[in-house]
Amino acid sequence: MQVVELHYFCEMAKQGRRSDCPINFALELFGDKWTLLIIRDMMFKGKHSYSDFLHSEEKIATNILADRLSLLENAGIINKSVDPSHGSKFIYKLTAKGIDLMPILVEVIVWSAKYDANTATDRKFLYKVSNDREGLINSISTKLKGEISMYK
Amino acid sequence: MQVVELHYFCEMAKQGRRSDCPINFALELFGDKWTLLIIRDMMFKGKHSYSDFLHSEEKIATNILADRLSLLENAGIINKSVDPSHGSKFIYKLTAKGIDLMPILVEVIVWSAKYDANTATDRKFLYKVSNDREGLINSISTKLKGEISMYK
DNA sequence: TCGACTACTTGCAAAATAAAAGTAGTTAAT
DNA sequence: ATTAACTACTTTTATTTTGCAAGTAGTCGA
Numbered sequence: 001m002q003v004v005e006l007h008y009f010c011e012m013a014k015q016g017r018r019s020d021c022p023i024n025f026a027l028e029l030f031g032d033k034w035t036l037l038i039i040r041d042m043m044f045k046g047k048h049s050y051s052d053f054l055h056s057e058e059k060i061a062t063n064i065l066a067d068r069l070s071l072l073e074n075a076g077i078i079n080k081s082v083d084p085s086h087g088s089k090f091i092y093k094l095t096a097k098g099i100d101l102m103p104i105l106v107e108v109i110v111w112s113a114k115y116d117a118n119t120a121t122d123r124k125f126l127y128k129v130s131n132d133r134e135g136l137i138n139s140i141s142t143k144l145k146g147e148i149s150m151y152k
Numbered sequence: 153m154q155v156v157e158l159h160y161f162c163e164m165a166k167q168g169r170r171s172d173c174p175i176n177f178a179l180e181l182f183g184d185k186w187t188l189l190i191i192r193d194m195m196f197k198g199k200h201s202y203s204d205f206l207h208s209e210e211k212i213a214t215n216i217l218a219d220r221l222s223l224l225e226n227a228g229i230i231n232k233s234v235d236p237s238h239g240s241k242f243i244y245k246l247t248a249k250g251i252d253l254m255p256i257l258v259e260v261i262v263w264s265a266k267y268d269a270n271t272a273t274d275r276k277f278l279y280k281v282s283n284d285r286e287g288l289i290n291s292i293s294t295k296l297k298g299e300i301s302m303y304k
Numbered sequence: 305t306c307g308a309c310t311a312c313t314t315g316c317a318a319a320a321t322a323a324a325a326g327t328a329g330t331t332a333a334t
Numbered sequence: 335a336t337t338a339a340c341t342a343c344t345t346t347t348a349t350t351t352t353g354c355a356a357g358t359a360g361t362c363g364a
Contacts, residue, residue, distance in 0.1 A: 018210040020272035022264030023192045023257065031185040033321090040175045050342055058170040061322050066343055088330035088341050097267055104263060105175065107255040112174030115249055120172035184351090202311055213353050218312055240310045240361035 026104075029075055034060055035068050036108075039094070039101060042078070043144065048091045049083070077101070099144050102137055178256075181227055186212055187220050188260075191246070191253060194230070195296065200243050201235070229253070251296050254289055 018024055030036050037058055041047035047056070053065055060068075069092060072078045077098040083089035094101075110129055113121035128136045170176055182188050189210055193199035199208070205217055212220075221244065224230045229250040235241035246253075262281055265273035280288045 020268070020270050021189075021192070021209065022261040022268065022271050022273045023188055024210060025264040025268045025271065026260045027185050027188060031183070031188070033179050033183040036175055036179060036183070037173075040173070051340080054342095057173065058176060061324095062343070063323085063345085064321070067321095069342095086331080086341090090342075100263055100266065103259040104256060107259050108178045109174040111252055111256060112177040114252065116172070116174065116177045118172050119174050119177065121174045186352095203309085206311095214312075215314090215354090216352065219352095221311095238310085238362080242311070 029071075029077075034058075034064055035072065036105070038065070038068055038072065039077070039098065040105060042092065042094050042098070043102060043105060043140070048093060048147075049089055050092075053092075072098075093147055094144055096145070099141050102141060106133070106137060181223075181229075184220075186210075186216055187224065188257070190217070190220055190224065191229070191250065192257060194244065194246050194250070195254060195257060195292070200245060200299075201241055202244075205244075224250075245299055246296055248297070251293050254293060258285070258289060 017028055030039070037056065037060065038053050041053055041056055047053060050065065050069070053060060053069075054062060069078070069080070073080055075097075076095055078092050079095055080090050080092055083091045106129060109121060110126065113119045113126055125136075169180055182191070189208065189212065190205050193205055193208055197208075199205060202217065202221070205212060205221075206214060221230070221232070225232055227249075228247055230244050231247055232242050232244055235243045258281060261273060262278065265271045265278055277288075
C-alpha cells in the first residue's frame with residue numbers, strides 16, 4: 001500500500017504539471033515577473049552576459065537572475081558558453097526554441113504599446129510590425145540564429 | 153519634511169512600475185501563473201462565471217481567483233455584470249482590451265504545441281492558425297464582441 | 305423555510321521571491 | 335607579485351505571495 005502511494009506520488013512529481021493545456025505549459029515555464037525580461041534582453045537588446053541582465057532597467061536581484069538562467073538553460077531556451085575574449089565571463093544565447101518565442105513577444109509589445117499611454121515602444125518597430133510582421137520576425141530571427149553558431 | 157516624503161511616496165505608488173518597457177507593462181499585469189488561465193477560459197472555453205473558473209483543470213484557489221478577477225476588472229480587461237437569469241451570480245466578460253490579448257494567446261498556443269510533446273492542443277486549431285491566422289482571430293473576436301453587448 | 309449554491313472573506317501555514325552580504329575564480333594595472 | 339576590481343554566483347534573512355480550510359452573506363428552487 002505504501003509502495004502504491006509512493007508510485008502515485010512519483011508520477012505526479014515527474015510530470016509535475018497542472019494540465020497539458022498549451023497556455024499552462026508556457027506559464028509553468030515563464031509565468032513570472034522576470035523570465036521574459038531576460039529573454040527580451042537577449043532578443044531585442046543584444047544583451048548576452050550576466051552583468052548585462054543584472055543592470056537592466058528593472059533591476060533583477062542576482063539570486064533570481066541566477067535561478068532563471070539555470071531554469072532557461074534546463075528548458076533548452078538558452079545556452080551558455082565561455083566568452084572567448086574574457087575568460088571569466090559566460091555568454092548566454094537563445095536557442096532555436098528560444099528564438100521561436102519571438103512572435104509571442106512581438107504581440108505583447110503591440111498590445112502594451114496600444115494600451116499603455118506611457119509606453120517606451122519605438123514607433124518604427126510598431127510600423128514595421130503592422131507593415132511586414134513576417135519580415136520583421138524573420139530578419140531578427142536570422143540575426144539571432146547567426147549568433148548561435150558563432151561560438152559553438 | 154513629512155509632507156515631502158509622503159508626496160514622494162505617493163508618486164511612487166501611483167506609477168509603481170519598474171519600467172515603461174512594453175514587455176514589462178504586460179508582465180506587471182499578467183506575469184504570474186494564474187491570470188492568463190482565467191483569460192483563456194473566457195476567450196476559448198466559453199466560461200464566464202466564478203465557479204466555471206474555480207472548477208477549471210488547474211484548480212485555482214478561491215482567494216487567488218477573487219484577487220485576479222478584481223485585478224483584471226481594475227485593469228479594464230474584464231467587466232462584471234449580474235446574471236439576469238440567476239440573481240446571485242455574476243457574469244465576467246472580456247472587454248475590447250481583453251479581447252485584444254488574443255494574438256498573444258494564439259502565439260503562446262502555437263509555441264507550446266510545437267515544443268510540448270504532451271500538448272492537449274487541437275490540431276484543427278493549429279491548422280486554422282497556420283492557414284488563416286487573421287481570419288481565426290477575427291472570427292473568435294467577433295463572437296466575443298457580440299457577447300460584450302448582450303448584457304450592458 | 306430548508307438545503308444547496310453563489311461569490312466571496314478571513315486566518316494561518318507553506319512556498320516563492322527579494323535584498324543584502326558573502327564567496328571564489330578571473331583579469332587589469334602597478 | 336600584489337592588489338583592486340569584476341565576474342558569476344551562493345547563502346542568509348526578510349518580505350511577499352500562494353495554498354488550504356473554514357466561515358459568511360446573499361440567492362434560489364422545492
